[in-house]
Amino acid sequence: MKEIISYTLYLADTNLILSQRNGEWCGHGPILEQDIAMTNITLDLLGQARNFYQYAATLIGNGATEDSLAYLRTEREFKNCLLAEQPNGDWGQTILRQFFISQYQFLLYNSLINCKDEQLSAIAEKGLKEVTYHLRWSSEWVIRLGDGTEESHRRMTNALEALWTYTGEFFIPAAYEQFLIDNGTIPSQDELKLTYQENINSILKRANLNPPSGSFMQKGGKTGIHTEHLGPLLAELQYMQRTYPGAEW
Amino acid sequence: MEIINNDTALIWKALEEVKDPEVPVLSIIDLGIVRNVVVSDEELIVTITPTYTGCPAMDMIATDIKLLLAGRGFKKVTIQNILSPAWTTDWMSEEGKQKLKEYGIAPPQPRQQICNNDLFAPNEAIPCPRCNSYHTRRISEFGSTACKALYQCNDCKEPFDYFKCH
Numbered sequence A: 001m002k003e004i005i006s007y008t009l010y011l012a013d014t015n016l017i018l019s020q021r022n023g024e025w026c027g028h029g030p031i032l033e034q035d036i037a038m039t040n041i042t043l044d045l046l047g048q049a050r051n052f053y054q055y056a057a058t059l060i061g062n063g064a065t066e067d068s069l070a071y072l073r074t075e076r077e078f079k080n081c082l083l084a085e086q087p088n089g090d091w092g093q094t095i096l097r098q099f100f101i102s103q104y105q106f107l108l109y110n111s112l113i114n115c116k117d118e119q120l121s122a123i124a125e126k127g128l129k130e131v132t133y134h135l136r137w138s139s140e141w142v143i144r145l146g147d148g149t150e151e152s153h154r155r156m157t158n159a160l161e162a163l164w165t166y167t168g169e170f171f172i173p174a175a176y177e178q179f180l181i182d183n184g185t186i187p188s189q190d191e192l193k194l195t196y197q198e199n200i201n202s203i204l205k206r207a208n209l210n211p212p213s214g215s216f217m218q219k220g221g222k223t224g225i226h227t228e229h230l231g232p233l234l235a236e237l238q239y240m241q242r243t244y245p246g247a248e249w
Numbered sequence B: 001m002e003i004i005n006n007d008t009a010l011i012w013k014a015l016e017e018v019k020d021p022e023v024p025v026l027s028i029i030d031l032g033i034v035r036n037v038v039v040s041d042e043e044l045i046v047t048i049t050p051t052y053t054g055c056p057a058m059d060m061i062a063t064d065i066k067l068l069l070a071g072r073g074f075k076k077v078t079i080q081n082i083l084s085p086a087w088t089t090d091w092m093s094e095e096g097k098q099k100l101k102e103y104g105i106a107p108p109q110p111r112q113q114i115c116n117n118d119l120f121a122p123n124e125a126i127p128c129p130r131c132n133s134y135h136t137r138r139i140s141e142f143g144s145t146a147c148k149a150l151y152q153c154n155d156c157k158e159p160f161d162y163f164k165c166h
């Protein structure tokens, strides 16, 4: 039971933290239509986070709610992948982060639809329809910017340098994840990893971008070991509930 | 209980009075988000499914359903949320699509047409809800709410929302 709770929280936290980051763009997008696109995606991610938190809360019991899970856990208890918490940087870096995560979620949700846990399967089925839009939108932007002007190409190259080492963590299973793979609750990630790399490389190629050559990949987020960026993000996200416990509107 | 069982059809009928707060011409029945109504001696269970996961209208819709049914004498109403099978615009009634068009929002096209994942695919031809011209273009895939995209008509020049296929 504790494994499925941890895994559900990993999925929930990744969506919540990315939505919080993306939400920082609200009112600051480069043009109105893309500002709206970004906030729409953010809302989808937040909705998916809520579904996962609600499910985790029923598994945990003991008075846990989606709110207590989102607002009252500490940094070391958050299990989101490190990529989600990385700062927005410029528009190119935000787009690239979204693309890497959407590509992962697209493959992951597709595989979870057939997993043995009914509720995870239902959330994945619902989320997949939204992620499909996110993936298409972010892929187009990666190509548009990478294969755009000298300036946009330079920025995308920098973004790739900044984010690349965070793209391996998806496929390095945490102990709770490996447990669920071994007992057949969720599918193995090996096949997903290959498809992921193929898809990423094909879009980067169309974008005229070369993935960095090093093979070192960061990890830790899934088990609560985060970069220096998560703490300040949580301080802002949880401020209200920490300052006025139980506040509602 | 005989009488209550007979009421199921009436409950469905009554639910037509609950509107989508973001597109108030559509009832939740038009939208196709009411999946089941079950009456027992103790309670009435209405099962609904969200259009989009993050749709903020869902909480309000649940409250509206409870209020309406409380007004019809149902003391205990439970709203159950289900996610699977996932909602699709194919569940929207023909009547609902017509209402949308009259309201100035282009109704969703049948699903096969858009679920094309090719990048930079040509925009789907969406007829303008005002002048029916197919000579329109997409301004943004994401619009004022999660369920809409933004289009403009090249003939009458009016911008309009398209309730996108999902």
Ligand SMILES: [Zn+2]
Residues within 6 Å of the ligand: B128, B129, B130, B131, B132, B133, B153, B154, B155, B156, B157, B158
């Ligand atoms: Zn027109």
